[in-house]
Amino acid sequence: MAEPETQAPAPAPWPVFDLNQAVLGFADEVAREPGGAHIRRCYACGACSARCPVADHLAGFDPRRLIRLILLGQRDPVLQSPLPWRCSTCYTCQETCPQGVGFTEVLFAVKNIAARAGFFPPALGLQPDILRAHGRLLEITDFENKNRADLGLPAITERPAHYQAMLARFSLKTGEEA
Amino acid sequence: MPWALYLGCTVPVRNLNYEASVRRTAEKLGLDLVDLADFGCCGFPMKSLNAEEALVIAARNLALAQAAGCDVTAACSACAASLAEADHQLAHDPALAKRVNERLAEIGLKYTGGVRIRHFARLLYEEVGLERLRAAVVRPLTGYRFAPHYGCHYLKPSEAMDHFDSPDNPRTLAELIEALGAEAAAYPGLTDCCGGGVLGVEEGLAQVMAYGKLKRLTTLNVNGLVVICPFCNVMFEGQQKTIAKKFGEDLKVPLFFYPQLLGLALGIGQKELGFKLNRIKDKDMMKALEG
Known part of the structure; x- marks a missing residue:
């Protein structure tokens, strides 16, 4: 080892x-x-x-x-x-x-x-944009839904409603690494 | 009242074995699970950046459940806690509830409280109950011994969970394991955090936190570790090989999501329970429990 x-x-x-x-x-x-x-x-x-x-x-x-x-x-x-x-x-x-x-x-x-105040870890700073775009931290595409179907699981909505609107006004200062 | 199945971000992409076993055991036990098409993120990932934004997102999901006339059961512990905490906060702070509902009104929603939020394991424990579980077992897991891992957000903050189990000496998961005829190991470090919460911020810290429990498990003479949260699974199964290499250990600890074990005991096939996706398996055990 x-x-x-x-x-x-x-x-x-x-x-x-x-x-x-x-x-x-x-x-x-x-x-x-x-x-x-x-x-x-x-x-x-x-x-x-x-x-x-x-x-x-x-x-x-x-x-x-x-x-x-x-x-x-x-x-x-x-x-x-x-x-x-x-x-x-x-x-x-x-x-x-x-x-x-x-x-x-x-x-x-x-x-x-x-x-x-602009201090946060850079990786966390990306999450609001991901949520706005996909409504989840992990994107669901045809590929994921195909894997799900293979195991007999129902398809998931690729973009659940509201996330864009809910987070529309939220913004972060350009990140300084914390 | 039906239970809306809350999958969150991780389970429906990375833990299809968990999801499949939740759905199939629920069906076998007569629990009425439904899917709401617009369930998404629970809000927890936003909490460090802005707690009120996180709360609005959580409340939005509760509002969808309320409009559909459902209670909520979550497979992910972080989702269960995030939603339960939101409900608890809104119930105890009318000014906050008013602010949050003004935000929800913008998307045509309203949450007035009263939706019950239960982690799926708690749902099994409280709504099905140990007696009915024992009666439903057709293939007892007698002779097998498992270490329960409760994780943190299944139990805490205990105030938001109605103190249903003790954060210091939890029993529910051990009793759920014992209901299947198996033995649940009691061990030091039972309530240790998996480290998953800091994996994205400082990987090495998360790994050393998970390592302690994995190392101890090799001395407990167990058939595996039983988890009920996707983040605990990432740390103990997903990271296990990396951790073993990093710390110079020979670790091969099989991981199970509790509903997978339950499914085996209820006579559901291993394929239906998604065992193909379990990365570290006790092959002898799986063979003995076949058919």
Whole structure:
């Protein structure tokens, strides 16, 4: 068997922390986003970090520390960090939190703000266009429907209605990689 | 009330064995599944970029179900959670529901709530029930042992799932396996995330997350891993060869979608259940369960 490659992902760069650059309203900005409401409930027990499966494998990924950075107004470092996008959305932290912070949802709030500011992984930035065009992330063509028919499965609508209209007004700033 | 089958993006393209086994077991068990032609993406892929856009898309699909007089059953855990969460949020936030319905009005739709959303496995557990499942088994899977993998969005956020099963000590999938006469393995790491959520963003991270469970499975003396989500399947079956090579392991863990096992126990043929599309098979087991 071939020699195994390096097994652990490279540590994620930690956002540079500077209190002189604090944006005092950042926690409130997060709290106003869908899912962000309970960010201030955190009393820093660290149950989220203790059970986070991403933290087990990605050095530098630490939910408790991310919450502190948000509460301390580190707006740019958090929004420009790749860390929020490394959440696997397993909801373990959210189910574990004794304070009901809802950290999985808080991270969605952070990612929404970051996306509006133009920071998001390029691959994710392509998805709205794909949905507009096909109504699904994977395109259905005659080829797929032929495969389906071979297994006795009914044909699927190639372009379900409404997706173009629903997403007509949604646009992303040109992506800066997060 | 009929159940509208929600396939989402991945299952109807990449997991035809899952879909075929859902349809054929449902038919055998007398569940009334219907197809709505305009079901599409559930909205979850949009949530990281804009949660409210994701919610509008989810609500749009619920509105279609409501107009058709159907409840919804989803094969994909991410779809099930996305739709259940949308229903839960709209039921608890009238201002949000008003905003979302203004958007839906633009496409001639309206969602007023009340559509039930069930993952297909939960539907089997709650609507068919273990007793009826046991009674319907004609070919018990006695002597076989499987590791259940619940995945995350089948159970969580538990608030949106009416807390139907425990996120920490889930039982439903193990009981569904046992109802077929097979043994369900209890093992450390039962509720570990597959990593599928980060596959598109950082492949190596997703792979190391899935590797832990695959490695443990080789020590459990099981006939395979039982999944109920296309993303868990991508990580444990689709990525298995790559992961094995990367970590220098000899991994050959067969994967099953639960309805495929159910179908075998109900006497449905392997061809009808799409087993040809399962990439890693226990040939002895499949031979023994033939005919």
